[in-house]
Amino acid sequence: MSRPGEFELIARYFAPIAGPAGLGLTDDAGLLRPARGYELVVTADALVAGVHFFADDPPASIARKALAVNLSDLAAKGARPDGFVLTLALPKGWTEAWLADFAKGLAAMAEEGACPLVGGDTVSTPGPLTLSITAFGSVPAGRMVLRSGAKPGDLVLVSGTIGDGALGLKVHGPDKPDWVVKLSEAGRSHLADRYLHPRPRLALAAALQAHASAAMDISDGLVGDLAKLLAASGVGAEIDLDTVPLSDAARTAIMAAPALAELAWTGGDDYEILLTTSEGEYPAMVAAAEAAGISLARIGRVTSDSGVARFLEQGRERVFAQGSFAHF
Amino acid sequence: MSRPGEFELIARYFAPIAGPAGLGLTDDAGLLRPARGYELVVTADALVAGVHFFADDPPASIARKALAVNLSDLAAKGARPDGFVLTLALPKGWTEAWLADFAKGLAAMAEEGACPLVGGDTVSTPGPLTLSITAFGSVPAGRMVLRSGAKPGDLVLVSGTIGDGALGLKVHGPDKPDWVVKLSEAGRSHLADRYLHPRPRLALAAALQAHASAAMDISDGLVGDLAKLLAASGVGAEIDLDTVPLSDAARTAIMAAPALAELAWTGGDDYEILLTTSEGEYPAMVAAAEAAGISLARIGRVTSDSGVARFLEQGRERVFAQGSFAHF
Numbered sequence: 001m002s003r004p005g006e007f008e009l010i011a012r013y014f015a016p017i018a019g020p021a022g023l024g025l026t027d028d029a030g031l032l033r034p035a036r037g038y039e040l041v042v043t044a045d046a047l048v049a050g051v052h053f054f055a056d057d058p059p060a061s062i063a064r065k066a067l068a069v070n071l072s073d074l075a076a077k078g079a080r081p082d083g084f085v086l087t088l089a090l091p092k093g094w095t096e097a098w099l100a101d102f103a104k105g106l107a108a109m110a111e112e113g114a115c116p117l118v119g120g121d122t123v124s125t126p127g128p129l130t131l132s133i134t135a136f137g138s139v140p141a142g143r144m145v146l147r148s149g150a151k152p153g154d155l156v157l158v159s160g161t162i163g164d165g166a167l168g169l170k171v172h173g174p175d176k177p178d179w180v181v182k183l184s185e186a187g188r189s190h191l192a193d194r195y196l197h198p199r200p201r202l203a204l205a206a207a208l209q210a211h212a213s214a215a216m217d218i219s220d221g222l223v224g225d226l227a228k229l230l231a232a233s234g235v236g237a238e239i240d241l242d243t244v245p246l247s248d249a250a251r252t253a254i255m256a257a258p259a260l261a262e263l264a265w266t267g268g269d270d271y272e273i274l275l276t277t278s279e280g281e282y283p284a285m286v287a288a289a290e291a292a293g294i295s296l297a298r299i300g301r302v303t304s305d306s307g308v309a310r311f312l313e314q315g316r317e318r319v320f321a322q323g324s325f326a327h328f
Numbered sequence: 329m330s331r332p333g334e335f336e337l338i339a340r341y342f343a344p345i346a347g348p349a350g351l352g353l354t355d356d357a358g359l360l361r362p363a364r365g366y367e368l369v370v371t372a373d374a375l376v377a378g379v380h381f382f383a384d385d386p387p388a389s390i391a392r393k394a395l396a397v398n399l400s401d402l403a404a405k406g407a408r409p410d411g412f413v414l415t416l417a418l419p420k421g422w423t424e425a426w427l428a429d430f431a432k433g434l435a436a437m438a439e440e441g442a443c444p445l446v447g448g449d450t451v452s453t454p455g456p457l458t459l460s461i462t463a464f465g466s467v468p469a470g471r472m473v474l475r476s477g478a479k480p481g482d483l484v485l486v487s488g489t490i491g492d493g494a495l496g497l498k499v500h501g502p503d504k505p506d507w508v509v510k511l512s513e514a515g516r517s518h519l520a521d522r523y524l525h526p527r528p529r530l531a532l533a534a535a536l537q538a539h540a541s542a543a544m545d546i547s548d549g550l551v552g553d554l555a556k557l558l559a560a561s562g563v564g565a566e567i568d569l570d571t572v573p574l575s576d577a578a579r580t581a582i583m584a585a586p587a588l589a590e591l592a593w594t595g596g597d598d599y600e601i602l603l604t605t606s607e608g609e610y611p612a613m614v615a616a617a618e619a620a621g622i623s624l625a626r627i628g629r630v631t632s633d634s635g636v637a638r639f640l641e642q643g644r645e646r647v648f649a650q651g652s653f654a655h656f
Binding site: 074120 | 355356357358359360361362364367368369370371372373374375376378379380401402404405407411413414415416417446447448449450451452453454455456458460462464469472474475476544545560
């Protein structure tokens with residue numbers, strides 16, 4: 001079995017994903033040309049097999065998600081994607097078929113996000129498959145949407161539905177809990193798909209830039225990520241858990257096993273947007289999101305009680321022991 | 329033994345290395361503001377313990393080198409560093425003392441290169457320590473120095489001395505070859521230091537931008553990297569190996585074991601600059617390098633014999649079986 005060398009591999013699988021900025025991936029570096037008056041938003045995520053995904057997940061899904069989680073960060077900052085860099089540490093025994101499928105998934109997400117590959121590095125590792133993606137996006141100067149802009153009185157909103165990713169991990173993983181059998185086939189597919197194939201909310205970027213006071217993507221769970229946003233903004237919040245949007249499948253799972261509600265609120269892998277907006281900007285924010293085909297739910301309000309998040313469930317306060325899912 | 333969590337770790341060790349663009353590493357993304365009329369050069373390298381360095385190398389040296397090899401790429405492209413992103417996959421059993429030393433080395437190189445940390449990600453891995461750095465630098469629009477600009481008749485030059493890194497790896501590694509004992513203590517230190525602590529030729533960037541027709545850094549060996557530059561430019565070259573500059577220590581090693589000459593010419597880890605310049609620009613190129621404290625040696629000439637590199641040693645042609653050191 002012969003495998004292509006690094007240069008052949010780049011030419012065959014990665015050069016087609018590179019835009020003009022990648023110079024065909026034949027030089028030592030790529031080139032980014034930000035438009036006049038724009039700044040470049042930079043974000044990076046590393047993913048390790050056995051930690052962030054299963055080593056035997058479909059290669060196309062691994063690649064898609066690695067890029068999607070970075071695009072999700074760009075979207076939350078109000079940025080339009082410009083390109084990304086991939087470093088790939090391949091474990092012993094990789095096959096060309098594996099790599100071809102990986103490149104296919106990467107190319108599909110790069111095209112959906114209009115985010116070409118501009119460079120990278122491929123090495124071998126005696127350890128598990130490890131990927132690192134750095135993604136770039138542009139925003140008009142001074143307009144990156146920060147975590148730190150939430151003000152007392154602002155409304156707290158989330159996009160889409162919460163908890164599907166964390167529940168989907170259980171559905172997709174090797175040890176199926178009892179409640180999984182109570183879901184319909186469609187429900188199981190929905191949750192597993194949400195875990196495996198997060199869809200970055202790129203269509204929301206412009207609306208966030210125009211109307212949000214603060215935003216971040218929800219990657220480590222709503223409760224924990226909210227705590228980070230509040231800390232950065234020096235504010236608190238009151239959240240009505242009954243208004244946190246759930247998919248039909250998530251609702252069915254929680255009916256079957258009520259303890260799952262906690263997982264939905266604190267588990268990772270949502271890749272939805274958590275944002276705050278002033279009461280005045282709220283109608284325009286919701287309208288712009290609707291025009292982009294994305295639903296926003298109002299789940300609470302920012303308070304001046306710095307760093308304190310209060311959660312209400314059916315009128316009673318709920319306290320979370322562990323706020324955030326940490327991969328670290 | 330308690331270890332800090334990810335957020336504490338970032339605040340304690342990495343936030344001090346972040347410039348204003350890193351936003352104190354408290355947001356999801358960093359921000360780069362290229363000056364008007366400038367473009368951004370992007371380069372990335374991944375390094376894996378046991379592949380690119382020894383797991384028990386001093387942590388400060390590992391960090392220094394990881395950033396230095398990226399800065400070396402920027403320098404070769406004529407770019408001034410603007411910032412970098414680090415993703416770090418820490419193996420089981422890392423200690424805070426290890427990380428503190430790592431951060432110290434990273435901070436020192438970031439300061440020397442005027443290249444602040446603007447973001448990143450820290451994760452855990454069941455495998456070996458794995459780092460990935462993406463570095464950014466700026467060049468006036470259209471002025472990135474490419475691999476592809478060499479023209480027949482141009483002169484071929486290298487900075488500094490060649491082969492120290494590859495010989496230094498032997499000196500530094502666990503199995504000391506016989507010739508190592510024939511070196512002086514100072515000679516051994518010199519070579520090991522050149523392997524462990526490459527010094528990116530940032531001071532050469534402006535001169536390359538002004539006077540080089542093509543350039544790249546030598547990371548995978550002079551012979552192999554020259555082949556890449558020639559291929560990108562669609563030209564050939566004639567190289568006089570007797571004019572390839574060697575350090576005193578490398579010369580002593582080669583006297584003791586003549587076969588080492590091949591290692592010096594083909595081994596990796598030089599992190600010197602390989603460049604071409606027209607006969608007309610040559611005096612200005614050399615003068616600008618000298619003003620920057622860097623010596624350049626003229627080692628050959630570009631020919632129109634596309635893709636063919638001819639090497640002469642004491643008037644006779646020398647053929648290299650394996651051109652390039654590949655980590656992959």
